[in-house]
Amino acid sequence: MDFDLPDIRENVPLKNFTTWKIGGNARLFIEAKSAEVPKILSWANSNGIKAHILGAGSNVLIKDSGIDGLVVRLKDGVSSVKISEKTAFAPAGVRLAQFVNFLAKNGISGFEFLAGIPGTIGGAAFMNAGIGGENKREISDVFDGGILCNLKGEVFEVGADFMEFSHRHSVLHHSSHVLLSAKFRLEEKSSPEEILKKIRKTAKERAAREPKNRKNAGSVFKACGGVPAGLLIDRAGLKGCKIGAAQISRVHANWIENLGGATSSDVEALIKFAKEKVFEKFGVLLEEEVRILG
Ligand SMILES: Cc1cc2nc3c(=O)[nH]c(=O)nc-3n(C[C@H](O)[C@H](O)[C@H](O)COP(=O)(O)OP(=O)(O)OC[C@H]3O[C@@H](n4cnc5c(N)ncnc54)[C@H](O)[C@@H]3O)c2cc1C
Numbered sequence: 001m002d003f004d005l006p007d008i009r010e011n012v013p014l015k016n017f018t019t020w021k022i023g024g025n026a027r028l029f030i031e032a033k034s035a036e037v038p039k040i041l042s043w044a045n046s047n048g049i050k051a052h053i054l055g056a057g058s059n060v061l062i063k064d065s066g067i068d069g070l071v072v073r074l075k076d077g078v079s080s081v082k083i084s085e086k087t088a089f090a091p092a093g094v095r096l097a098q099f100v101n102f103l104a105k106n107g108i109s110g111f112e113f114l115a116g117i118p119g120t121i122g123g124a125a126f127m128n129a130g131i132g133g134e135n136k137r138e139i140s141d142v143f144d145g146g147i148l149c150n151l152k153g154e155v156f157e158v159g160a161d162f163m164e165f166s167h168r169h170s171v172l173h174h175s176s177h178v179l180l181s182a183k184f185r186l187e188e189k190s191s192p193e194e195i196l197k198k199i200r201k202t203a204k205e206r207a208a209r210e211p212k213n214r215k216n217a218g219s220v221f222k223a224c225g226g227v228p229a230g231l232l233i234d235r236a237g238l239k240g241c242k243i244g245a246a247q248i249s250r251v252h253a254n255w256i257e258n259l260g261g262a263t264s265s266d267v268e269a270l271i272k273f274a275k276e277k278v279f280e281k282f283g284v285l286l287e288e289e290v291r292i293l294g
Contacts, residue, residue: 019057020267024264026069026071030070031074035180037149037180041178050070055093059127078098081099092125093121104192114139
């Protein structure tokens with residue numbers, strides 16, 4: 001292969017890289033640092049290979065037929081995060097939990113809401129990840145700009161406006177741009193002990209309300225006009241419904257659990273079923289939050 005980056009692998013099972021533990025093979029697969037992405041995309045583009053970006057795989061359903069192209073899984077260490085007085089720069093492949101802990105140790109607060117979300121900076125920006133309810137906060141509240149590249153590997157810098165953030169949505173949903181790194185506004189300070197205490201408290205509260213089965217992708221549907229999708233699914237009597245080895249969680253109606261060996265067809269069928277039943281009962285058409293790839 002005319003490619004000087006290491007470890008390009010063939011026919012790699014993607015289920016090993018998603019929290020649902022579901023998904024067929026990637027024809028080509030590479031784990032890379034964000035800084036390597038432009039070169040990889042430029043190579044893929046000039047060889048007519050379609051490239052797809054994966055973060056921590058915590059918001060994707062990858063089809064059983066897999067991905068007939070190149071999957072680039074972003075992985076950056078937290079040591080590559082740079083902070084100054086008012087700004088943090090983080091590569092897209094840094095895990096949110098590591099980022100938030102790093103800021104906490106430096107006495108920077110205001111990012112604790114991201115701590116329990118098992119994604120990367122890139123996936124969180126793509127999704128405008130955050131928390132709802134009374135303390136609603138999204139990554140768009142702290143995002144101040146980013147470095148992106150296109151599928152040809154051309155790199156450019158953008159401000160926060162470019163991202164067109166809205167509820168679990170950004171401009172990246174309908175463009176093929178890849179976020180390489182993000183710039184964040186640092187506005188709040190506190191003692192590291194206080195921030196870490198807050199993070200631990202949030203983690204405990206999450207653990208109490210989330211299913212114990214970790215093979216899931218969090219919320220499957222977006223909130224609908226402010227109404228939590230889980231409430232509608234619960235009221236439609238769908239908790240515990242099962243197709244194959246996929247089940248609408250008995251703990252949290254907006255989550256689908258892989259009971260072991262579930263296929264993407266099982267999950268897709270359950271998604272379709274839940275949408276039909278909620279529409280029949282409430283006239284509301286649920287919209288998927290999870291991204292279906294392949
Ligand atoms: C247990 C659990 C709890 C969760 N709780 C929450 C929550 O509280 N709030 C919330 O908002 N979400 C939550 N999620 C969903 C998920 O963690 C978030 O959406 C997260 O931000 C996804 O990040 P990721 O790195 O895993 O993205 P992935 O799942 O890997 O990718 C998601 C999408 O982003 C694209 N993408 C990834 N990186 C980039 C990049 N650098 N540039 C361009 N596109 C990119 C991918 O192509 C894909 O389309 C939860 C999930 C789980 C499993």
